[in-house]
Amino acid sequence: QSVLTQPPSVSGAPGQRVTISCTGNSSNIGAGYDVHWYQVLPGAAPKLLISGNTNRHPGVPDRFSGSKSGTSASLAITGLQAEDEADYYCQSYDSSLSGPVVFGGGTSLTVL
């Protein structure tokens, strides 16, 4: 049970926009700690997409964007493509005994 809560799954048709939420609390996101996002394709190592809430990692398409507000963060993917089908994880710092480094439970994205 992660302290960062993500929806288990989301889906969208090609070309559509989807968002993945990452909900924390006052010991992590709400305390001002940065949120990072990763994409995990089947059989591959995680790939950094977004660092520091909103910064797209070099080489990541601008279809991917991140935001943060209060105790939550979100990853948005626009112009959905078949190759975006993967698992997505948020990561932050937690000052409780759960941390210091915590990942969300992960969200499986299906492109319909």
Added chain:
Amino acid sequence: QVQLVQSGAEVKKPGASVRVSCKVSGDTLTKLSRHWVRQAPGKGLEWMGGFDPEDGETIYAQKFQGRVSMTEDIYKDTAYMELSSLRSEDTAIYYCATGLKKFPAMNDAFDLWGQGTLVTVSS
């Protein structure tokens, strides 16, 4: 180009220990914050521990304290993660990862990952 190359797959019996290595090429190990993350079959990413080069401290996730040890050989630019008292639930892919160096080590983004090492615990 910096790369992390991990050791090969391991099969261990319950109660045994396993040591996974992570060799850095293209940079110096001592400059990098380094972490270990695992992913059990069908499960999410789980942080195990990490090293902060700024203060020289290694911090372990509470869940693994007493069972995990993270060390390094700076002359070989290689980091190691040893997990003891293995049980079936430790079957997972183990990754080493390094920090982006734009945030504090324990709130850093992991921009470089090894290819992963599958550890299977089975009697």
